[in-house]
Amino acid sequence: MTDLITYVLRGIPFGCVFALVAIGLVLTYKTSGVFNLAFGAQAYVSAAVYYDTHVRHKWPIIPAFVLAVLVFGPLVGLVLDRLIFRFMRTAPHVARLVAALGLLVAIPQLVNLWFGQSPSFGVEGIWPSSQGSNFAVYHFGDYALNGDQVATLIATAVVVIGLTALFRFSDIGLRMRAVVESARMTELSGINAGRVGTIAWMLSSLVAGLAGVLLAPLFAQVSATNFTVLIVAAIAAAAFGGLTSIPLTLLGGILLGVAQGLLGGYLPPASVLAQGLRPSLPFVALFLLLIFWPSLRNRREVTDPLAGVDPPPPGLAALERSRGLTWATRIFALIVLAIAIPFVLSSNYWLLLGTEAVILSTIFLSIVVITGMAGQISLCQATFAAIGAFTTAQLVSNYHVSVMITILAGAAMAAVVGALLAIPVLRLGGIYLALATFAFALMFESVLVPLDWVGGGANPIKVPRPKFAGIDFANNKSFFFLCIAILAVVSVLVIFVRGGTIGRYLDALRGSETAAQAIGVNPTRARIIAFSLSAGIAGLGGGLLATQTGIAQPADYNSFLGLFWVVLVVTLGSRTVEGAVQAGVAFYVVDEILKRIGINQSWQPILFGLGAMTYAKHPEGILEFQKRQSLAFVQRHLDRMKRRGAPAEPAGADEAGAVAPTPAQPSSERVGAD
Secondary structure, X not given: OHHHHHHHHHHHXXXXXXXXXXXXHHHHHXXXXXXXXXXXXXXXXXXXXXXXXXXXXXXXXXXXXXXXXXXXXXXXXXXXXXXOHHHHOOOOHHHHHHHHHHHHHHHHHHHHHHHOOOOOEOOOOOOOOOOOOOOOEEEEOOEEEEHHHHHHHHHHHHHHHHHHHHHHHOHHHHHHHHHHHOHHHHHHOOOOHHHHHHHHHHHHHHHHHHHHHHHHHHOOEOOHHHHHHHHHHHHHHHHHOOOOOHHHHHHHHHHHHHHHHHHXXXXXXXXXXXXXXXXXXXXXXXXXXXXXXXXXXXXXXXXXXXXXXXOOOXXXXXXXXXXXXXXXXXXXXXXXXXXXXXXXXXXXXXXXXXXXXXXXXXXXXXXXXXXXHOOOOOOOHHHHHHHHHHHHHHHHHHHOOOHHHHHHHHHXXXXXXXXXXXXXXXXXXXXXXXXXXXXXXXXXXXHXXXXXXXXXXXXXXXXXXXXXXXXXXXXXXXHHHHHHHHHHHHHHHHHHHHHOHHHHXXXXXXXXXXXXXXXXXXXXXXXXXXXXXXXXXXXXXXXXHHHHHOEEOHHHHOHHHHHHHHHHHHHHOOOOXXXXXHHHHHHXXXXXXXXXXXXXXXXXHHHHHHHHXXXXXXXXXXXXXXXHHHHHHHHHHHHHHHHHHOOOOXXXXXXXXXXXXXXXOXXXXXXXXX
């Protein structure tokens, strides 16, 4: 019994760590309608400022704390609101989620440009100690806590009590919730929605800064990765609270910390469960909560009652251009390919980049299917690519199956997993679906990939190049053309699906699910097909990537890399095949350009991350928007030239084309003319 109490008490401080971050997530969601996946990145900003001032420049604790938490914390929230989220208050939840994803990618890289990449060890906490050490131990009977843990417990209690009182008893708390439901309706009641939203973001960012400074000493070093991983555990605690209840969120965080303490105490350290289940417990808990927790299972995001007055999203540019302009565009594309392919073949270096860009474009087509066509955000596309790669590798290594067959088998396996995953998660929709897929990705990465029969354990599995139709694709040039052929086939498939029955069903569901069901559309069936097709395409690309690199290794399919993939595609264009291809090319070309002009390559994720901010205004993507603008410009000039070349109409011609008699014409002439 003593051991049980010890393990429970040991887990409570860690539970408060989870709870503090989770409360910040709930605060942002309740006051802005944004599920802020970038909350950990905001916490990292304040942690970096505190470390730089207190450790590197030897500031006292209080001035460093004030600058990092009370100045930089609210300042980051003010900047995010004024530059980004104030323009997205009426945007769909998916658009706001994409913006948060972009910030999750961009903010840590922006901070690292100033903070540096060098190791930052020795973070000192804010708790005062008479011995001059923040690791002073405080005994409570037979149990002990250090100063950092005591500070976290006190801060969590203060934040919970303060925010609960704010929402329950203050006018500003009520106004914050009202602005989330409908900023336009609250403005009709005389409330300044912009000012309320700014206060909400500054407050939530203040909590993020507090969390960053309090949690920094708990890690070995100040690193953006530590805060990003921590936020997943916090999401599980927030899900326990239904993303709205602060007391339940606190309870969820403590229960999660206690569960980890019990697992750490009772499981043998060297056991598979201890090494696999304990670190992945937050991911498993998040996935199960999203699927089975009653407050989330049938929950839908609050929608603005005035959203119906918003104009529909624009159509694809390719559907609006004339036939002549369509042929001109296709001819121009062929000319570009005729120039690009010989350039790629000119050196082994460019051939390597070109092959990887083609393979990545194939994987990105899966995002076109699930996001561009089905209107859902899936954050596990890299996981489906990993399933395809590991299936290919295992079949080749253990059963000596033909490589080309194993690539197709990997795609089929990914499609099956995608269909099975879609059955529970598609009931969620919106941000809940995105979070469930992210939890699945982290769970797969932490629990299954380390197993020998999945990811090969400690040693990556070797994968040879395929042989097909008498051709050995071990040659880099022949493999490059094989990848182009596969990309072309998958592109045609996606185009046919988009123009076929399933594509039209998905278009109808994006417009109005109720209206689509009224005309006989089965939303579950259509979305499961889209999810399965998307997973299969990603699995196909994953198998190709494994054969291209020669090994199937987890680092190539990291779940956080998958987040960047989603940000990249939705920024450039997630509704078209050419958008996926342009994203695949941009992934390598932008990095190469930055390298050659001597600019820090951290700017690549910064540029694409900040580019995701445009999703709310241009959900079709930046390049698709620019293409529509360019085509409209060209079409206007063509129409103007056509009108100039047409024969002039008689001065008296009416709208029907008949020539009306002029008043100066004599009556006899008019009769003769008749």
